[in-house]
Structure formats: C-alpha cells, structure tokens
Amino acid sequence: MPAKTLLSWLLLIFGMLLASNGQAQAQPCPVTPNAPACTFRAIDVATGTPSAKLCVGRAVRFEYCSNRDPALTYTYLVNNGSGVLPNPCGPFLPATTTYTPTAAGFVTVTENASSSRPGVLPTIYFITFQVYDSPAPAFTLAACAPGSVQVTLPSAPYDSYTVQIGTGAPVAAASGQVVTYPVPTGATSVTVVGRYNDNSLCTNSATQPLAQLAPLGPLAIQRVALSGTTTQLDVAPLTTGYRYTVERADASNVYQTVPAAVQTSTTSFTVPSTTPSRYRLRATDVCGNSFPPSAAVSTLSLAATPAERRNELSWQLFDNPVSYELTRDNTPLAAPLAPSARTYTDTSVACGVQYTYRLTARYAGGVSSVSDVVSVRATATQPPATPRLFATFDLRNRVQLTASVARFPATGQLTYLTGGRILAATTSRTLTDSTTTRFVPGTGPCYQARFVDDCANRSADSAPFCPAVLAAELADSRGSSVRLTWSGLRGAPTTDTLSYRLLVLDAGNAVLRSVSVSKQTTYLDLTPPDTQQQVRYRLEVRGGGLPGSSYSNIATATRRLEAYVPTAFTPNGDGLNDVLEVKGRFLKTFRFVIVDRNGQEVFRGTNRSQTWDGRVRNEPPVPGAFVWRFEAVDDAGQTVVQHGTVTILK
Template identity: 25%
Template sequence: MLKKLPSVRALRLWLMESGVKTNGLTGWLSLALGLYLLLGSPRFVQGQNVCANPRFPGDFSVDKAKICVGSSVNIVGVPANLISAQYNFEYDGKSTIDKVTLAPTKAHTYSTPGSYTIIQSGTGNGAGTGTIFCKEVVVLPVDQVKFTVNVCSGRRAILVPDGSTLGQYDSYEIRWGDGTVERKTRAELTNQPAHTYSNSGNTVYTIALQGVYNPPADCKSTVSQSTPISLIGAATQPTISALKTTSDNTIDIDYQANTGIAVQLYQKVNGAYVSTGKTSTGGGTFTVQTDAKQVQCFQVVTQDACNSTPVKSDEVCSLVLDAKAANKQNNLSWQAYAGTATQFRFYRIRRNGVVNGQLTSRTTTTYTDANDITCGTQYCYSLEATVGPTTITSQQVCVNGINDGTPGDIEGVVVSIENNRPRIVANLPAASLSSTFTLVVSRASGSSGTYQQVGTLVNQNSFVDESADPAAGSYCYQLSYQSACGLSSKPSEPVCSVFLNSNSPKGIDWSASSPFTPSTVAEYIVEVIDSVNNTKREIRVSSNTHLDLTDADLESQTQKYRIITASSDGTVSYSNFYTFRSEVKIWLPDAFTPDGDGMNEVFLAKGIYLDQFRMTIFDRWGEVVFTTTDKQQGWDGTVNGQRALEGQYLYRIEVIDQTNLKTVRTGGVLLVRSKR
C-alpha cells in the first residue's frame, strides 16, 4: 500500500510557508507542481503485500501448516486449471510480485524456526494472468530440553528440568532407561517427576528427555540424555564408630553409612542439634573445630536430594578428663557419659597408653591411680568409653608425680618500696627446703581485696612487683612454697606495703597495715627530704599514722616525705615517696588611704610561694590606671602623677607559684582620702 498522502490543505500550507503564492492561476499551477513532485518522489513509494486482496486469487494447500525445523512442507491441492504456477516459500510480505524470485518447486525444507508466508503466482483458475495466493506456515524449534538427575535412596531418581529450555513443546517424553516411558505436561515436568526402579541389581541407567509437539506438527525435539546413573539402595542407620578428642579445639569423628548415601554431621548447641555444614558420602572421618575442653555431642544424619526422611545415628558425646597430682597418687575426674546411655558398656583408663583400670558404671566419674607414683615422673592419662559399636576417647592429660612430705610454712615475709616498686623477701621453710622449689606470689589491692597470682620465683626468695604502682595505694601479698614434687605450703600471712599520702591541708597520713610477718610494727619514722638541697632529716612519731606539718615545714611550697617502718626485731620497710604541696597564699586589703599620714598609704599584695607576679588596677570604666610585675611594689593612689579620685577600683593579680602553677585573683579595693 502507498503511504497515506498529506491533504491538499496541508500541502498548500507547506507551499505558503515556502514562499509560494496560491491565489490565482499561478498559485494553482504551483500547487499542482507540488503534488506531482510529492507523489512522484521515490521516498514516498513503499512496497505493498501482494497477498492482501489480490485481483485474481489462485489456490493451493500444504500438507502441514506446522512443522519442525528440518522438516519439509509440500504444496498440494493445486487446481488443474491453474497453469504456470510458481512459488516462493519465504515471501517477505512487502515486495511486489515482479520483485519476488519464484520457482516451480512444490516442496521446501526450513532450517530456521519462525512464521513464513508461501506465495503462489500463476495464470488461469478462471481468471486472467497474475493470479496470487498465499498461505502461512509455522516452523517450530527443536532445541533440547536440558535437565539434571538427582539420585536418591530407595533406588529413586528425580528429573530436574532447566526451566529456561522448556521451549514451546506441548508435552515431554521421559525415557527412564529401564523400558519405562512417560509423557508429562509442562506443569508435571516442572514439578520434577520421580521414578523408582524395580530392578535390584547394579545396573547403570541413562535417562532421556524429548519435547513433543501435538499434530499437525507431530514432531519432537532432539533428545537430551543424562550421564549414566547408579542407583542407591534404601538408607539404613549410619553409625559413629569412633570419637576422639585430639586437642583443646579439635575432635575427630569416624562414621559408617551405606555406599552412595550422603550424610551430614550435626552438633548439639544449647540443647538442640544444628548442622555443622560438613557432608560426605558413605564412610569416612569428620574433623570438627570446637571447644573440646567442654563436652560436645554429635549425630550423623542421612540426606539426599529427594528430601527423603533422614535416618539418624545414635547420639555420641565426647569425654573431658581432668587429672591432678597428689602425694603418692594421681586423681582423675570427668563428667558422666552424656550420649545414648542404653548402650553404655564400660570406661577404660589408660596410663601412658596402657590400660590401668576399667569401670562398668556409667555414673562413675572419678578414679585414683596410686600404683607406684614416683616424684617428678610424668604420667599421661586418657579415658575411653565403649558405647555399643562406638569408642569415645578423651584428650590425653599429663601430670608430674608427687611423692614427698608437705612443705613447712614460710617463716617470714617483708614488703618494702624500693626503686618505686614493691619488693617482697621471704624466709623459706628450713625444714623442707630443697634445691629445687617455686615461690608463688599472690597480690590484693588493700587488706580487703581478693588475692590473685602475680608471679612465680624458681629457686629465689625475692620478688619485685613491676606491675604495681606504690603511689596509688597499699598492696598486700601472700606467698606459698612449692616443693620439687609440686606440694604446696599454705599461704603466708599477708604483708602490706605502707602507703603515704595526705588527707588534710597541713598534714600527711599513712596506712597502718603491717609490712612484716611474723614481726609487728614497733614505730614509724617520718623521713623529710629537703626539696632544695636534697638533705634528709627524721621525725620519730611512735605509733601515730598522721603528722601535722609546722610552719617551718611549710617554708618551701613543696616537701618530699617517706615513712620508715621499724619492726620489733629491727627490720625496716619503706613507704612510697610523697611530695606535699602547699597552696599559694595572697593577702590583700579591701581599702587603703593614700593621704600622706604614713599609714595604709599603698595598695600592696603580700603572699608566699610567689615566683612570678603581675598586678593590674582598673577604674570603674575598665581603664587601666596601674600595672606592675614587682611583687614588692604597690599602688600609691596616683594616675600619671595625679591623685586618683576616691572610690572603688578593681584589681587583677596573676601569680605563677614555685610549682609553676598559675593563680588569678580579682576583686575590688576602696580608695579613701581622710578629710583635713
């Protein structure tokens, strides 16, 4: 068909816009010329479908209106009086008949799917020359329908189609490989059909799938096939044959299951079993990273792609063994076996790999090995439990044997602050002293604190606590003596460092806890270290724990002190150093009378511990009337040599003291002149 032409009115408007006058004969000639040019221009010529409303219709039929790619369509039913008929089997629907390549052939094979127009051109059929007739043919694709196969227990297979390859097929034919052929609709195929094989042998099967078109196409896709599959029998209960703890965080689990059966390991967490994510097929070993110092429980569970009901093994739990050495014996303990109790048979205790004892009660949780224990010899134990077909083995634990008398008590301890750290010295128990021993040092913050181990000493009796800060408070210590065989004395009586600080503006204070055992405090001596020349003097204060400082002591703004504690047997202990700092002091009058009578003539600041000084005087309007950095100089009540007016003035005094701290004082002073 020709493209729809524009109206004459529109053409006239176009010509007017182009500057062509349309009135009169000249205008109409111009319009006619425009129409000619417009209609005759090649860009307005468009091909038409000659199949639509042919002047002389022909006639024919095809043997199939729908075929598959690769199939042929044949022309049939051509009227006898239609002569010189020729055909094009892939008419494009827009070319004129004289532009179409025609041939007398009546059969054609299509290689590409789609919808095609067959055009017939001839003469006769009761009409003149140029008869035209067309028919549509649909060519369908024959692409493979892809799929995978899940093999499940119970000799079942599930076909899982690839939904993107289902195509336009009307149904799907499954050949299961054992002679069974099933036809499925699209919905049935999407639901993943399953097949159970009756043959009980070890036959390997190949499954085939083909898409099928209904008549008139009546053709099929190319066949897709699975890889050969081996069937799996019905799942039986899997078994955990061994569970062994190999380290503080590793457990190995040996298991058995049917050949080809997939299994998954589950672990009990907060009372419920959850998947560990570890899977395998048949038998093997799972290695689990977990807190093996706590009892851990497991199950092996069957699983397959068909969501068959899982079969679970019996619950199997680990064993955690603890061993402690005592004099002439080693004591073992554990938690009663927590797995399936009905199959419990016995415990075995192994010492250095050899069975040392056997217990038949599941609820027994202790064992004592007193068989020839030698001091210093290492003994390594493991605990086994036999539960049905399962052997559970704990991690091996080792202790050093003890065969010795209990050590005597530590005879005396002293703590003193030296080089700004507590140093503890112990008098060892002479009766049981051996060439190899260990001192265990425990510490508490203050006399009411909880003791915690802070260090050990091997073959030494003096310990320096590097982690303590004596200026922060008093620390108390206890020591215990361990012999070469690991036997310990009872902890010593506590000793506490003397802590010096200040609880009042003019005094120092120190803690009263004793730094000696078994001696007691006889007296305290206050050591005074001169802050200028570093000389020392001592003040004996008997049993007092407070010292008031005299004015003489406060002549320097800072003074260093230390407490020397003397015991009744003459032993001494030193406290921390403490520097006492006095606050800067400034005295100022609230009024002065610069009237020449010789009394109270100057406004002067007085103080102690003043190092740097600045005083500024302001009038009521905030103007500076006087300033000085000389602490001996005051304001005489003049401004620029003239007598200042009576009244209130403001001052600001800034002081840097002997410890380099800044102090600022502000206030008001009244200038008064007496009447004469």
C-alpha cells in the first residue's frame, strides 16, 4: 500500500477513535478517497427499484452496490443540503431503516462501511440526491359554453402534465399553458397529472368538477337611446359568465369593437363619445368561442331649427322603422310619419315659446331607437291671430271673460278692454269684471281683447263681445205678473243659430222652470212663483259657435211685503176669534210687539205661529185698547214698518 494511502487510513481511524472517546473536538466525517464506481444506491420502497431522484413523502432505503464487500457492516446518515457531511460523524442508522424526505431540495447521504475484523479498514462515502416535491397539481378551470372547457396548468413544480376530461384519453400538456379542450358527452370532471422529465416516481394528480356555462341566451338590443354624446343600449337579459362587447359599424359598414363601451347592468350598456351609426352586441367565452352577433340597431339623431311660426325637424336614421312616435313637450303629436320620412314641420307653435321634441323609431319585435331631447324656441315676425273672446255673467252678476289665441294656449300677454278702457293686461286667459252695477238693456258692457306674443308681435283687437243684459219689473201693483226685457248677445261667430232661454230661479239660484224666448226681446211672466217675494230671472244664450252657454245678469223684481192685523178680537174661549195673529204675504221672520196704555210690553212674536190670547202677565184678558208695531226686512233688504191698535172685546 502506498505511504500516502496508508496515512489517510490512519488519520480516519484516529479521528473516529477520538470522536468515540470524546477526547477531541467533533469534526465532519472524513471521506474515503478513491471511491469505487458504485458505492451505494437509493431503493424506492414501494417499487423496489433504484431511484437517482428522491420524492417528498416517498420512502427509500439505502443499499450498497454488488461490487462491495458483503462482510462489512453498512450504516447511513442523511443531512439536508448538497455535500453536507455529518458533523459530528454519527450516529449512523442501519441499512434496513427507511428514509422519507419531507421537503424538496437536496440531501447528502453518508455511508459508513466498517468491520470488526483485524486489518479491515472502514470507509466513508457520500452521495447527494435531489429531492422533488409532488403536490397535487394546482390547476384552474374556466367555465366556457357547453362543449368546451379551459384549463390553466401551473408552471411549477412539474415539467409536464396530462389532462383527462371525464373518462376520455389523457392528453399531454406543457406546464404553464392555458389550453381549451372539447368536453365529451357525459363528462363531469377534469383530472390533471403532473410529471417530471427526469423522475417518473415523483408524480401526483388532482380532480375538479367540470365547470361549464349555461347555454347563451338570445342576443338582442331592445332600445337605443341618445343622451347628449352618450348612447344607452338596453338589451335582453344577458347570460352570466360570457364576455360581451359592443360593435359599431364604420363608414364602410364594417363592424369594429367599441373599447369604451361599458356594461352597466345585465340589461344595459353605455357608449360614451358616441357617433351616429349602427350598433350590435357580440358574446364570447374565455375559451375564445365567438357567437353570432345581435341584429344591428341604428341611432336616431334629431335636430330642430326655428322658422316663421313653425319649427323644422330633421333626423338621421340608417334603417327605416315600422313606425314613428314624435312628442312635443312630452305629449305625442298625431303626426303621420312614413317609415322613410326624415323631416317634419310643426306649425302648431307660438312665437317665443321654447319647445322640446323627442322622436322614437319603432321596429318589429318591440325594438326601438330614441333620439335625444332637442329644444328650440319658436320665432315669428308676423302679427299673431286675433284673440277670440267670450263673456258671460256669473251668479254674482260679475262678467267672466275668457280669451283664446290660436297657437298660444298660455304664453304672451292679453289686454282686456271695455268701452275703450283697459281693464287689465295679463297672461291669464280669464278675467273677472265686477265694475258693472247697473243692468239696462241696450247699454250693457261690451268687451274686446288684444294679444302681444313673446316676440312683441301685436294682434288686431277682437270684435266686441256684449253679453245679454236682462231687466225685470212688476207689471201690476201686487206683482201678479213680471215684465222682462233684454238686449241680445253680440259677438258670437254666427248669429242666425243663437237660441235664448229664460230661466226662472229660486232664492238659491236653482232653476225652477225655463221658457224658450229665442225670437223675442220681451216677455211677460204671468205666473211668477207665489212663494217668493223677490222673483229672479236669468237669460241663457246658446249656439252661434259659442264655446258654451253665455248667461245674462240675474234680474230681480221685488213684490211688496204685506202684514194684516185685525182691529179687535174676543178671547172669551168660544172658539171664535179667540187669539190675535199676524197675517199677510211673504212673511218669514219679523218682530211683532204689543204694548199697553202704560207703554209696557205685553206680547212679542217673531213668526206667524206665535199668537196672543189677550193675557197680560198670565192674568185673564181685560177689555181695552192696545198698540202694536210690526217690523221686518224684505227680500230686497228693505225695512218694512207698520203699526196700529187692537181692542180686546168681551
């Protein structure tokens, strides 16, 4: 044996002795030089086959090579790391003991071959093994439309994978790939197996339930609405899980994706910075499957410009609709628009008035395209139409005036006049005149109106409108008949169809009866109500193109209130003329007072049911004379006073 080799063996033996006796400081195991080609191997316990690579969680045992001396005793020690020798050198485990790696990386396995025979030198050899992890593959699935699934494979730790859909054949795939696979009928799971290129033992698998989307529902844009520079798309409810994009046709009618379109809900999208065009909706899934797009719907761009007493509307629309709906100030206009129409003239406008318009195009299947709201102020330089005036007396004998101006239902200013005098200047279409207090036929009030629109254009004055004026007077002293006279209404559009009706009223102005007096200007009422002191009449004028009934003032005729008191009565209990009572006509409430010769009040009554039996302070009647006084207020508001004497006889 060469001297150098002998020296190495001596040093090894000396070191081991020192370590075992604790007489020297611990040192790493000295490695025996000139190791043979095969020293020892790792044997996979499960398969009994040699393994150059170890696996986390997979047991191995260590076995010396066949070219080694079987008489030696072989023990092994494992240290984490590459080329890491035991320090101190021991204790070693018997070769029959298994080792299971717990973490990926490198381990250094040191072998101690020793013998108790004299002259046999021990050996120390080591081998570094790489340990591979073998976790279940952490792959992910993305749901696609029925018939395909997307699998995303992890990039570590395995070098390659196989993917099995259901019970189908496994398909090889590289790590880190995103792959779309067809789904066989009946498949419910996906299994992925991970493998290393240089280590067939370190493998593992994972299974996940198959994830797929519901079938795609119908794609349909139901409504396109413009709002400023934004387009709102209302769509049929979208199926969850798919990706949706809005496409817009360019000038060549080629559809391009609109990146700025935003889905705001499952039924709507907004497209900012919009341009007039056709829009459609497209759906894809994460597997890259693309589906037929929805039918395209055109935007509707509306413009409005003012002209002389009219507003001109025009719009841009790429496809003819089935019908249109045009609204002005949120009220539909009964405008018959042909599907091919692209303009409309609104002549029912008033100068100075701001109008808002919106146009809706309707297509088959309930699809619509709605323009933005546009506003325009009507203008004019020509005079507006002459106002149309109507007048009638109300139940308080005030004249109610109503004016209307074509095309101007509420704007502009009206000036009401009577006898050339201005009553009021107002925007109101109605006015009450309570200045007339005398009602004489033929001299009644007449009214006119003029109009100025919001562009300061002034109309002509309307023709005078004179409501009928009625007068009533008693035809005899007792008022058994009433004579009525009136002046006819002037200012109706036509006069040959006017009709007059005389109304007889009660005290509450309810109609008791009516008499047709169309071709008369006077009438004698021979049967006035006998229960009313003051009889009331009103004239109703109809027809002639009037917008409603025009009434005259209420005319009254007041008959005299009369009270009758006898000069004597005999309160002797014979049943004849035993009490004193007030009689007369039109008696309602009154004050009837009787005093004796000393001026002392002996009786007071306020209605006809109250009578005097001649008693004074509950004493029996005493013959003599008494003074009475009667006082009442009649229906005309006049105070009626009567007085006299009455004598009590035996």
